Amino acid sequence: MPPVSLVVENLQKRFGQVVALDGISFSVEPGRIFGLLGANGAGKTTCMRIVLDILRPDRGSVTWQGKPNIALRRDTWGYLPEERGLYLRMKVIDVLRFFAALYGVPEAQATREVEEWLERFRVPEYRDRKVEELSKGNQQKIQFIAAILHDPDVLIMDEPFSGLDPVNVQLLKEAFLEMRDRGKTLIFSTHQMETVEELCESIAIIDRGRVVVSGQVRDVKRAMGRQVVRLATDGDDNGSAWVEALDGVSITARREDFIELHVPAGTDPEKILRAALQRSERVTRFEIADPSLEEVFIEHVGRPAAAEEERHLAAAGRAGAELPQP
Amino acid sequence: MTDLFPNAWHVARREYLQRVRTRTFVVITAVLAVIGLGLAGLPLIGQVLGDERAPTIGVYAADAGLNTDPAQSLELALNAIGSEGGGDGSGFEVRSVDDPDAAAGQVRDGELDGLLTIGRAPDGELTFDYLSEESPASRALLGVRSAASQVAIGDRLARAGLDPSQAGALFAPVAFDLTPVDPNAQDPEENFGPRYLVALAMTVLTFMAVLTYGQWVATSVAEEKSSRVMELLITAASPRQLLAGKVLGTGAAGLTQYAVVVAAALVGLLAQGVIGERLLGSAPADPALQGVDLAVLLTFAVFFAGGFLLYALLYAALGSTASRLEDVQQVVGPMVVVGMIGYFASIAGLNAPDAEWVRLLSLVPFFTPYLMPARLLLGSVEPWEILLAAGLTAVALALALWVAARIYSAGVLLYGQRLSLRNVLRAVRVDR
Numbered sequence: 001m002p003p004v005s006l007v008v009e010n011l012q013k014r015f016g017q018v019v020a021l022d023g024i025s026f027s028v029e030p031g032r033i034f035g036l037l038g039a040n041g042a043g044k045t046t047c048m049r050i051v052l053d054i055l056r057p058d059r060g061s062v063t064w065q066g067k068p069n070i071a072l073r074r075d076t077w078g079y080l081p082e083e084r085g086l087y088l089r090m091k092v093i094d095v096l097r098f099f100a101a102l103y104g105v106p107e108a109q110a111t112r113e114v115e116e117w118l119e120r121f122r123v124p125e126y127r128d129r130k131v132e133e134l135s136k137g138n139q140q141k142i143q144f145i146a147a148i149l150h151d152p153d154v155l156i157m158d159e160p161f162s163g164l165d166p167v168n169v170q171l172l173k174e175a176f177l178e179m180r181d182r183g184k185t186l187i188f189s190t191h192q193m194e195t196v197e198e199l200c201e202s203i204a205i206i207d208r209g210r211v212v213v214s215g216q217v218r219d220v221k222r223a224m225g226r227q228v229v230r231l232a233t234d235g236d237d238n239g240s241a242w243v244e245a246l247d248g249v250s251i252t253a254r255r256e257d258f259i260e261l262h263v264p265a266g267t268d269p270e271k272i273l274r275a276a277l278q279r280s281e282r283v284t285r286f287e288i289a290d291p292s293l294e295e296v297f298i299e300h301v302g303r304p305a306a307a308e309e310e311r312h313l314a315a316a317g318r319a320g321a322e323l324p325q326p
Numbered sequence: 327m328t329d330l331f332p333n334a335w336h337v338a339r340r341e342y343l344q345r346v347r348t349r350t351f352v353v354i355t356a357v358l359a360v361i362g363l364g365l366a367g368l369p370l371i372g373q374v375l376g377d378e379r380a381p382t383i384g385v386y387a388a389d390a391g392l393n394t395d396p397a398q399s400l401e402l403a404l405n406a407i408g409s410e411g412g413g414d415g416s417g418f419e420v421r422s423v424d425d426p427d428a429a430a431g432q433v434r435d436g437e438l439d440g441l442l443t444i445g446r447a448p449d450g451e452l453t454f455d456y457l458s459e460e461s462p463a464s465r466a467l468l469g470v471r472s473a474a475s476q477v478a479i480g481d482r483l484a485r486a487g488l489d490p491s492q493a494g495a496l497f498a499p500v501a502f503d504l505t506p507v508d509p510n511a512q513d514p515e516e517n518f519g520p521r522y523l524v525a526l527a528m529t530v531l532t533f534m535a536v537l538t539y540g541q542w543v544a545t546s547v548a549e550e551k552s553s554r555v556m557e558l559l560i561t562a563a564s565p566r567q568l569l570a571g572k573v574l575g576t577g578a579a580g581l582t583q584y585a586v587v588v589a590a591a592l593v594g595l596l597a598q599g600v601i602g603e604r605l606l607g608s609a610p611a612d613p614a615l616q617g618v619d620l621a622v623l624l625t626f627a628v629f630f631a632g633g634f635l636l637y638a639l640l641y642a643a644l645g646s647t648a649s650r651l652e653d654v655q656q657v658v659g660p661m662v663v664v665g666m667i668g669y670f671a672s673i674a675g676l677n678a679p680d681a682e683w684v685r686l687l688s689l690v691p692f693f694t695p696y697l698m699p700a701r702l703l704l705g706s707v708e709p710w711e712i713l714l715a716a717g718l719t720a721v722a723l724a725l726a727l728w729v730a731a732r733i734y735s736a737g738v739l740l741y742g743q744r745l746s747l748r749n750v751l752r753a754v755r756v757d758r
Contacts, residue, residue: 074562085554085556101336102336102337
């Protein structure tokens with residue numbers, strides 16, 4: 001039986017002296033939401049462009065449901081590029097109809113769907129506005145609609161949440177889930193780990209053109225071999241006075257109302273609970289959890305994604321000044 | 327490979343509608359139309375202003391003792407020379423004057439174009455003195471001089487005893503026919519002037535179309551790239567579809583502009599006849615369209631369209647290598663140079679339409695649209711040469727689409743410092 005998933009195998013790509021992809025492999029099950037995590041310049045965009053066949057790899061292959069991507073129809077994919085761009089001087093409805101037409105969607109159907117989606121995004125009044133009159137966040141919604149009007153099987157989105165306010169992030173997340181429920185496969189890249197935790201079943205973390213870890217989010221976290229405990233107690237400053245005396249346990253974060261502890265593999269978290277019950281007046285919170293994706297990321301890449309986020313913002317200031325495309 | 331249509335059509339449609347709706351397009355088209363109308367109406371305007379009034383010459387012959395009216399015979403002789411010489415047909419008017427000093431004043435004021443004073447020398451010969459602003463080499467002066475000789479010869483014959491009617495027969499025009507060496511050749515006397523103008527107009531039209539609309543195409547590609555809409559476009563359609571659509575759409579917008587301007591000019595030409603008749607009682611000289619038949623116009627249209635598409639495709643490819651709009655002018659430089667070479671070759675070719683180098687260059691697709699009109703109108707072209715040129719243009723177009731699509735597909739994803747051609751070509755090798 002041929003594989004039904006999207007299989008990316010050993011992609012390699014150089015731009016002059018720069019190695020952009022150094023043997024990237026991962027696979028995405030159909031009907032799932034997949035997160036592609038990595039620092040700026042890790043190779044996410046190059047990887048996406050190769051999947052879309054707007055760039056050809058030096059080596060390696062991409063198949064979807066057993067077919068190589070170069071043999072697939074263009075309307076298999078929906079794409080939301082990182083650098084947003086629409087025809088600014090055209091009306092929203094005209095831009096969207098134009099892209100729909102390129103994918104062969106009849107005009108009446110395109111118009112109907114555009115109106116539906118504008119309604120869903122709570123901006124039906126933008127239908128006849130010019131794109132340039134819209135805010136960045138709203139342009140992004142229009143761009144998302146442009147990517148899905150032709151009902152693609154696979155949606156590929158490069159940093160879809162960057163630059164959106166929380167309300168719009170929420171609207172977009174809902175749209176993602178809606179697409180998944182319609183049986184679509186979604187792949188997106190991001191720096192925002194909470195979003196990934198919330199939406200993705202599987203991920204791949206890319207660093208310097210290689211996949212450092214990939215698989216189901218739960219498995220990736222478990223593979224770290226350690227756990228996180230969140231503890232809050234009364235009367236002893238949440239236990240921060242004594243907890244580090246325990247073997248191998250360290251405090252990773254002190255919050256206003258709890259502390260977060262790392263528990264190494266082989267140590268039973270319940271040992272902490274027993275100690276807390278003895279030493280403090282009352283235990284108000286005890287929670288055993290897998291490490292966050294943030295921690296997984298740091299573990300594998302060696303740097304926090306947050307710092308990357310800042311660097312990314314700085315980089316966005318000097319828009320796209322680098323050669324081909326990290 | 328994906329099919330060109332219908333996506334090229336969608337792209338072309340968007341391009342066309344967006345283009346013709348811009349205020350710049352509307353304003354420039356209107357301005358050009360007014361200029362076209364004005365240029366076409368120029369001869370009429372000139373006539374109304376009086377620049378073209380028939381030259382008037384005064385004759386004072388009181389001291390010559392002639393038995394015929396010299397004014398009448400001068401006018402006859404002058405106008406006979408004028409029409410034989412293939413002149414502009416503007417007849418001379420000759421009138422007798424009684425007061426030579428007043429007439430001389432009129433010449434100085436510009437009311438008269440010249441004053442011919444006829445006297446008689448002691449030996450009986452007539453003497454002529456011509457007062458005028460004409461330069462010694464002017465055609466009008468030559469005419470006056472030759473007419474004066476006729477009057478003098480007539481006078482000698484009369485003194486020798488020949489009667490005036492016999493003398494008249496002596497000056498009757500002779501039967502003189504011109505047999506061309508090549509009977510198929512166009513009559514150059516009759517048509518060279520207007521045909522030359524039409525060929526020149528075609529060359530200029532081609533040049534402006536290539537430069538202006540080529541620039542539109544390149545700018546439009548660079549705009550899509552810098553506004554980043556490009557990445558969506560190449561996901562939705564193939565580079566060939568995008569290129570073909572862009573070039574067709576822009577070309578259609580350019581043609582629209584041309585059509586408006588040419589229509590305005592035609593209105594100017596036609597109105598001229600009507601207004602001229604009303605205003606001056608005579609239509610101005612025939613508009614310069616005689617000798618240009620439909621076949622010539624159709625051939626020109628084909629080569630014009632082919633040439634425009636060829637240039638525009640390459641303009642688009644080069645435009646795709648610019649990261650910013652400011653760079654467009656620089657990256658399209660090579661095409662501007664090729665266009666200029668074609669233009670100047672064509673201007674030179676107008677004067678030597680049958681030269682060997684013109685024949686050869688007219689078969690090169692980049693230069694065909696420039697040189698073929700000149701050869702068609704002014705020289706001789708074999709049908710097979712036209713077919714060969716058309717075939718070569720078609721091949722060049724297919725090739726240009728292929729090359730341009732490659733440069734474009736690599737160019738549109740490359741941002742950064744101005745891209746050297748080498749960088750782009752390297753990217754072409756590894757992309758599709």
